[in-house]
Amino acid sequence: MRSRSMPTTLEGAGMPGTRQANRGRSVPARTRRPALVRVAGAWLDRPMASFHLLMAIFVLMLGFGLLMVLSSSAATAVRENDSAFTVLTNQAAFALLGLVAFVLVLRMPIGLIRRVSTTSLIISLAMLVAVLIPGIGSKWNGARSWITITTSISFQPSEVAKLALLLWAAHVMASVRSPYRNLKSLLIPVVPVVMIMGLLLMMQPDLGTTVTLAIVFLAVLYFAGAQLWIFIGLAGLGVAGVAVLAMSAGYRVARITAWLHPNSADPASTYQSFQGLYAMGSGGVFGVGIGQSKMKWGRLPNADSDFIFAIIGEELGLIGTLTVVLLFALLAYVGLRIARRNVDPFVKIAAAAGTVWLVGQAAINVGYVVGLLPVTGIPLPMFSRGGTSLVVTIVVFGLLANFARREPAAAAALNNSSPRGLAAFLGLGRPRVGRLANERSQSRGAAKRAQKVRLAREQQVAREQRFAREEQQAWGPGRGSTAGGRSRASGPQPRTASYPRRDTRTTTSTANRTASRTVNGTANGTANRTRNGKRYPIRRALGFPVPTSGSARSREGKPGRMVRP
Numbered sequence: 001m002r003s004r005s006m007p008t009t010l011e012g013a014g015m016p017g018t019r020q021a022n023r024g025r026s027v028p029a030r031t032r033r034p035a036l037v038r039v040a041g042a043w044l045d046r047p048m049a050s051f052h053l054l055m056a057i058f059v060l061m062l063g064f065g066l067l068m069v070l071s072s073s074a075a076t077a078v079r080e081n082d083s084a085f086t087v088l089t090n091q092a093a094f095a096l097l098g099l100v101a102f103v104l105v106l107r108m109p110i111g112l113i114r115r116v117s118t119t120s121l122i123i124s125l126a127m128l129v130a131v132l133i134p135g136i137g138s139k140w141n142g143a144r145s146w147i148t149i150t151t152s153i154s155f156q157p158s159e160v161a162k163l164a165l166l167l168w169a170a171h172v173m174a175s176v177r178s179p180y181r182n183l184k185s186l187l188i189p190v191v192p193v194v195m196i197m198g199l200l201l202m203m204q205p206d207l208g209t210t211v212t213l214a215i216v217f218l219a220v221l222y223f224a225g226a227q228l229w230i231f232i233g234l235a236g237l238g239v240a241g242v243a244v245l246a247m248s249a250g251y252r253v254a255r256i257t258a259w260l261h262p263n264s265a266d267p268a269s270t271y272q273s274f275q276g277l278y279a280m281g282s283g284g285v286f287g288v289g290i291g292q293s294k295m296k297w298g299r300l301p302n303a304d305s306d307f308i309f310a311i312i313g314e315e316l317g318l319i320g321t322l323t324v325v326l327l328f329a330l331l332a333y334v335g336l337r338i339a340r341r342n343v344d345p346f347v348k349i350a351a352a353a354g355t356v357w358l359v360g361q362a363a364i365n366v367g368y369v370v371g372l373l374p375v376t377g378i379p380l381p382m383f384s385r386g387g388t389s390l391v392v393t394i395v396v397f398g399l400l401a402n403f404a405r406r407e408p409a410a411a412a413a414l415n416n417s418s419p420r421g422l423a424a425f426l427g428l429g430r431p432r433v434g435r436l437a438n439e440r441s442q443s444r445g446a447a448k449r450a451q452k453v454r455l456a457r458e459q460q461v462a463r464e465q466r467f468a469r470e471e472q473q474a475w476g477p478g479r480g481s482t483a484g485g486r487s488r489a490s491g492p493q494p495r496t497a498s499y500p501r502r503d504t505r506t507t508t509s510t511a512n513r514t515a516s517r518t519v520n521g522t523a524n525g526t527a528n529r530t531r532n533g534k535r536y537p538i539r540r541a542l543g544f545p546v547p548t549s550g551s552a553r554s555r556e557g558k559p560g561r562m563v564r565p
Contacts, residue, residue: 047413050341051404054334058397061327061382066091067290069385072311073304075296087304087385094387098394105398110406113399114346117167121193124164127157128200141377142251143204156388158209161197163392166216166353168193173224174345190217191234198241207245207252208364208376214238215360219353223339246374259374272307275300276369280313280321287317304385306377309369324383325366332359335400341407351403354396 033041043049066088073087105113130147131137137144138154148154169190194217201210218238222231246252258269279295282288293314296303303311313321335355339348358381365380367373379386381393405414 047407047409048405050334050338050407051401051410053330054338054397054400054404057327057331057334058394058401062095062394064324064327065383065390066095068308068312068383069304071291071293071315072296072308073385074291075293076298076304079298090387091385091390094390095394097387098391101391101395102398102401105395106402106405108402110344110347110402113167114171117164117171120160120164121168124157124161125193125196125200128161128197131157132200132203137204143206145204145206145209156386158201158204158206158213159388159392161201162209162213162216162357163395165194165197165213166220166350166357166396169217169220170224170346170350170353173220173349190221202245205249207242208378210245211242211364211376212357212361212378214242216353216357219356219360220349223349223352223356224345255374255376259368259371262371272301273368273371273375276307276310277371279307279310280370283314283317283320285318287313287315287320290315305379306365306375306384307369308384309366309380312383324380328359328362331355334404335359338400338404338407341409342403343408344406347403347406351400354399358393358396 069091070085070088074084077084077086127147131144136147138146138148140146145156145158146154147157172190194213197213198210201213218231218235221234246256254266254269258265258273262270262273275295279293279300282294288294293303293311295314296311300307300310309321309324312324316323332355335351335358339351339355342348342351361378361381364373364376364378365384368375368378379389382390404410
């Protein structure tokens with residue numbers, strides 16, 4: 001029965017009376033959000049927002065890149081008495097091959113991707129060795145980096161090696177239990193494989209691809225949850241190694257000198273950099289128009305590959321260059337969003353590291369074109385001429401799209417919808433997506449065994465506690481029990497027929513130890529989380545795991561994974 005003094009409306013509790021009373025009040029200006037922000041926020045909250053945004057970025061980059069390859073290579077082809085569409089035809093053929101691979105990777109189960117990662121790594125290492133053999137590998141721009149199949153078909157094994165390393169390293173980091181407790185578990189087997197790959201790449205020699213390989217490895221290591229001192233130490237060693245390799249060859253020293261002292265360096269070393277700056281400076285804000293570049297007529301070397309960003313700046317101006325930068329910024333956001341919203345450790349590591357790979361490679365290319373970095377010969381992903389690089393980049397986009405539709409909300413939405421048209425062709429819907437939310441990074445047998453171990457431990461603890469209570473009830477609680485569970489004054493007590501005689505000292509001590517482990521483990525875990533609350537802010541903001549202080553332990557008190565699903 002309601003009291004008469006109780007009000008009929010509750011202020012601040014969201015009751016109708018309160019809403020009517022506050023209806024006439026003005027909302028503070030700081031709480032108002034523009035309509036565009038509200039619409040964008042509502043659209044990003046949709047289950048398939050990551051997938052749709054990634055597909056939009058992919059289509060824009062692919063179309064924009066093919067257009068700029070045609071514009072930047074037509075002049076060179078005409079000067080060589082060839083068709084203006086020769087390079088575009090070759091690039092479009094590789095793009096078509098990449099789209100086929102995109103569809104296959106998009107529909108591939110995560111377990112299959114992890115199983116083939118080791119095989120792909122072995123094949124890529126074999127190709128890196130084969131490219132060094134005269135007669136198999138061919139030289140271009142002073143590096144033996146290509147395997148020629150026919151006069152018009154060749155590919156670059158180093159690009160495939162980067163993708164293989166990404167998948168294999170993510171698989172290893174997500175599979176090994178507690179891999180970052182000591183240096184031995186970290187150095188074996190990932191670091192030796194990376195060192196072998198780097199050595200084979202430097203024998204070509206190809207310093208730019210070696211730097212990209214190091215970026216892939218460090219990204220996998222960081223997002224897998226390695227301790228910060230290990231990450232910083234390996235990154236420092238990598239930078240020192242790159243510096244030593246850069247000073248080991250005369251042409252690399254000339255590039256660094258041209259970057260540090262462009263006015264006093266050899267004009268032959270600064271020619272390409274200056275021409276790229278002239279091209280971007282002549283474009284202005286809106287550019288001279290598509291196809292109207294003057295620098296691509298033999299004045300700018302590698303205008304359709306390494307320095308295609310300068311041609312974009314000349315023909316499309318500041319608007320075109322900012323569009324390219326915006327596309328890669330959106331790719332960084334979407335890739336890290338996909339990694340954050342997934343629960344599979346392999347998916348999280350592979351998605352984040354793949355995103356850092358593409359965005360980092362683009363940042364290096366743009367950096368040396370505008371003069372912020374020394375020239376390294378790293379292509380601009382999705383834009384530069386190069387069939388192997390284009391196919392591998394498209395495969396990475398396919399992996400990100402595969403991961404995007406495995407987000408829990410996206411998997412549920414796809415499972416409850418009937419695919420039509422393009423979605424049905426790509427396999428986006430029932431019946432295969434129904435298993436997306438239940439896929440694990442481990443095999444089914446390993447998951448069942450882990451579940452059985454947890455259930456056995458819980459049942460053992462419950463049995464010990466139950467027997468302790470039964471012994472106390474059987475021998476009469478409150479009688480001043482001693483170590484044997486019997487009263488000294490009353491002498492030996494009769495045993496009941498339903499409960500066999502057991503030593504309650506073992507049972508009680510086991511139960512106490514179990515309770516102590518639980519309480520101490522919870523307290524230690526809370527203390528570790530409190531101490532580490534201010535550490536690793538980037539990983540925490542992105543939703544990635546962080547290493548705990550001391551030895552990493554799971555809920556059962558045993559060493560557990562640093563990367564948790």
